[in-house]
Amino acid sequence: MMGRPILSRVDSEEVLVRARGLVKAYSTEPVVKGIDFDVRRGECVGFLGPNGAGKTTTINMICCFVSVGGGELEVFGQRVNGDARDIKRRLGVVSQENNLDPDLTVLKNLLVYGRYFGLPREHRLRRAEELLEFVQLEEKRDSHIRTLSGGMRRRLTLARALISNPELLILDEPSTGLDPQARHVVWQKLRALKRAGVTMLLTTHYMEEAAQLCDRVLIMDEGRIIARGTPQGLIEEHIGAEVVELYSTDPSHSDAMALLQGAADHVERAGDEVFGFFRRSESARALLPVLAEHHVVHRRATLEDVFLRLTGRELRE
Amino acid sequence: MTQLTTRVAGAFRVWLRNFESWKDFAVASLVGTVAEPLLFFAAMGFGLGRFVDEIQGQPYVAFLAPGLVxxxxxxxxxxxxxxxxxxxxxxxxxxxxxxxxxxxxxxVVAGDILWAASKSLLAGAVILAFMLPLGLLAGPLAAAVLPLTFAVGIMFGALGMAYTAIAPSYTFFNYFFTLVIGVMFLFSGVFFPLDGLPSWVGWAAWFLPLTHAVILMRALTSGTLEPSMWVNGAWLAAFTLAAFWLSVRLIRRRLIR
Structure with missing residues (x-):
C-alpha cells in the first residue's frame, strides 16, 4: 500500500465529488443552505466549521446516509439517490461516533466488514493483517472492542474503512476526543495515506489538523461555505503573517493598546485579549521592543485566526 | 433495480454477522431460547395433562406440543x-x-429477520426432537413443521422489527410483549381449543397471526392437514409480506434522515 508512487494530486482533473447548490433541511430547519464544491482525485479536502455548521450533514449526504435535500450531488460521476450501492462500494467511511461492532473481536470487525463489500475470504484475511500492522493493533487482534482505548478504536475504525481499498476516504472528525499522543498517531497514519495518493475528505475543528493534512480547506458556517483555499493562502488572505496578543490585565494596557492599534493592520478584541494582525512580519517585529514591558505573545498567524475571524468568537452550542 | 441475487447475498452477509457474534455464546443463548418452552412442555403437558382428558381426540400433551412449537x-x-x-x-x-x-x-432488515427466524427454527427443532421419541408425531408430514417454524419466525421477526422502528426506548417493548405477544400466547389456541368459547372469541382470534400458525402446526404433527387450510397459509403469507414491507419502510425512515 505504501509502496505505490506518489500520485500527482493537485493537477488531477478527475472530479470524485461534485456538489452544486446542495441543500438539506431536517424537518423544517435548514442545515445546509446551498453549497458548491469539488473533490478531485488525490487531494485532501477539509471541511472546517463550528458545531452545527453543516459539515457532518454534508459528508453524510456523500455517504448516502442522509438523503439529498436539494441541488446536485454527484459522487464518482453518479447522482446520489437512495441506496447508491455502486457509490458506497468505492467509499471508506470513518464516522464521528464509534460504531465498531462490540459483539466481535478486533480481527473479526475487519473480516465481517470486508464481507459486507463481498470481498473473498483470503483477500479479507490478508488485507486485515496488513491493516492491523498499519494501525499498530496486531497484538489486539483477538481482543474485544470494549477493552480498547479511544485511540485504538479510532485506529481500528480507520483500518476498517480501508479494508475495501476505497477510492475516497471520508473522515468525520477523525481525532476528536483523543488525547494528544493518540491524535498524533492518527495524523501520522493519515499523512501516510495521503502520501500513498488516497483521496480524503475530512471534517474537523482542529485547525492544526486541517493545516497539517489538507491541500484545500472549505470553511463552513451556518450551512454555507464562507471561505475556501489552501491553509497558507487563507492565512495570508484573511490574517497576514503574524499576530501580537495583548492582555488587558496589564495596568498600562491603554497605552499599549494605542501602540498596537497604530501599528497593526487589523485589531480585534475578545474578552480580556486584544489581537493585532500584521500582514508583514517586519511591522510586528518593529513593535515588539516598544511593547517590551507589556504582557504580549508574538506568534505566526494560524488557520485558527482565520477561522475565528470569519466565524466570530461567540460560543456555538 | 438491483438483482435479486445481490440482495439475497447482502441479507445473508448480515445474517452471518449475527451468527458470528452469537456462536461464541451459543450455549447461553440456547438455554434462554429453548429451556423455557421445554419447561412449559413438561409442566403443562405432563403436569396439567394428567387432569385433562383428550382434546380433539388426542392426549393433552399431543394437543399442546405443536402449539408450543x-x-x-x-x-x-x-x-x-x-x-x-x-x-x-x-x-x-x-x-x-x-x-x-x-x-x-x-x-439489513431482511438479514436480521432471517436471523430471528433461524433462532425460531433452532428452538422449534429442539422441541420436535423431544416430541419424536414420545410418539407425538403422526407421520412423515410432521417434518414440514421445520419450514413452517422458520416461516412463523420470519413473520414475527418482521412484526417485531416494525415495532422496533417506532419504539422510542426499551421500556416501550412492554406494550408489545404484554398486549401483542402475550395476548397471542394465551388466546391463539396453544393451550385450549377456541371452538368451545363464545363465538366472538374465535372470531377475534382469527385476526391473530399465531392462531393460523397453531392450526397448521397441529395439522402437521397430528396428520390432519386438510385442503381448506390453504386459507391459513395464505393468511400467514399475506401478513408476513405486509409486516416485512412495513418494517423496511419504517426502519429506513428512522435510519436515513
Whole structure:
C-alpha cells in the first residue's frame, strides 16, 4: 500500500465529488443552505466549521446516509439517490461516533466488514493483517472492542474503512476526543495515506489538523461555505503573517493598546485579549521592543485566526 | 433495480454477522431460547395433562406440543428483532456502520429477520426432537413443521422489527410483549381449543397471526392437514409480506434522515 508512487494530486482533473447548490433541511430547519464544491482525485479536502455548521450533514449526504435535500450531488460521476450501492462500494467511511461492532473481536470487525463489500475470504484475511500492522493493533487482534482505548478504536475504525481499498476516504472528525499522543498517531497514519495518493475528505475543528493534512480547506458556517483555499493562502488572505496578543490585565494596557492599534493592520478584541494582525512580519517585529514591558505573545498567524475571524468568537452550542 | 441475487447475498452477509457474534455464546443463548418452552412442555403437558382428558381426540400433551412449537417460534423471533435489533440499531450503531457499506437498509432488515427466524427454527427443532421419541408425531408430514417454524419466525421477526422502528426506548417493548405477544400466547389456541368459547372469541382470534400458525402446526404433527387450510397459509403469507414491507419502510425512515 505504501509502496505505490506518489500520485500527482493537485493537477488531477478527475472530479470524485461534485456538489452544486446542495441543500438539506431536517424537518423544517435548514442545515445546509446551498453549497458548491469539488473533490478531485488525490487531494485532501477539509471541511472546517463550528458545531452545527453543516459539515457532518454534508459528508453524510456523500455517504448516502442522509438523503439529498436539494441541488446536485454527484459522487464518482453518479447522482446520489437512495441506496447508491455502486457509490458506497468505492467509499471508506470513518464516522464521528464509534460504531465498531462490540459483539466481535478486533480481527473479526475487519473480516465481517470486508464481507459486507463481498470481498473473498483470503483477500479479507490478508488485507486485515496488513491493516492491523498499519494501525499498530496486531497484538489486539483477538481482543474485544470494549477493552480498547479511544485511540485504538479510532485506529481500528480507520483500518476498517480501508479494508475495501476505497477510492475516497471520508473522515468525520477523525481525532476528536483523543488525547494528544493518540491524535498524533492518527495524523501520522493519515499523512501516510495521503502520501500513498488516497483521496480524503475530512471534517474537523482542529485547525492544526486541517493545516497539517489538507491541500484545500472549505470553511463552513451556518450551512454555507464562507471561505475556501489552501491553509497558507487563507492565512495570508484573511490574517497576514503574524499576530501580537495583548492582555488587558496589564495596568498600562491603554497605552499599549494605542501602540498596537497604530501599528497593526487589523485589531480585534475578545474578552480580556486584544489581537493585532500584521500582514508583514517586519511591522510586528518593529513593535515588539516598544511593547517590551507589556504582557504580549508574538506568534505566526494560524488557520485558527482565520477561522475565528470569519466565524466570530461567540460560543456555538 | 438491483438483482435479486445481490440482495439475497447482502441479507445473508448480515445474517452471518449475527451468527458470528452469537456462536461464541451459543450455549447461553440456547438455554434462554429453548429451556423455557421445554419447561412449559413438561409442566403443562405432563403436569396439567394428567387432569385433562383428550382434546380433539388426542392426549393433552399431543394437543399442546405443536402449539408450543408455534409460540416458541414467535417468542424467539420477537425477542431477537425487538431487544436484539433495537440494541444493534440504537445502542451499538451497527446498522449505521453496515448501511455505509454496499449493503442496503432492506438487506439489513431482511438479514436480521432471517436471523430471528433461524433462532425460531433452532428452538422449534429442539422441541420436535423431544416430541419424536414420545410418539407425538403422526407421520412423515410432521417434518414440514421445520419450514413452517422458520416461516412463523420470519413473520414475527418482521412484526417485531416494525415495532422496533417506532419504539422510542426499551421500556416501550412492554406494550408489545404484554398486549401483542402475550395476548397471542394465551388466546391463539396453544393451550385450549377456541371452538368451545363464545363465538366472538374465535372470531377475534382469527385476526391473530399465531392462531393460523397453531392450526397448521397441529395439522402437521397430528396428520390432519386438510385442503381448506390453504386459507391459513395464505393468511400467514399475506401478513408476513405486509409486516416485512412495513418494517423496511419504517426502519429506513428512522435510519436515513
Amino acid at each position: 408455534a409460540s416458541t417460534a414467535m417468542n424467539a423471533a420477537s425477542f431477537e428483532t425487538t431487544f436484539g435489533s433495537f440494541t444493534r440499531m440504537n445502542e451499538q450503531r451497527t446498522y449505521e456502520a453496515i448501511v455505509m457499506t454496499p449493503i442496503s437498509v432492506g438487506e
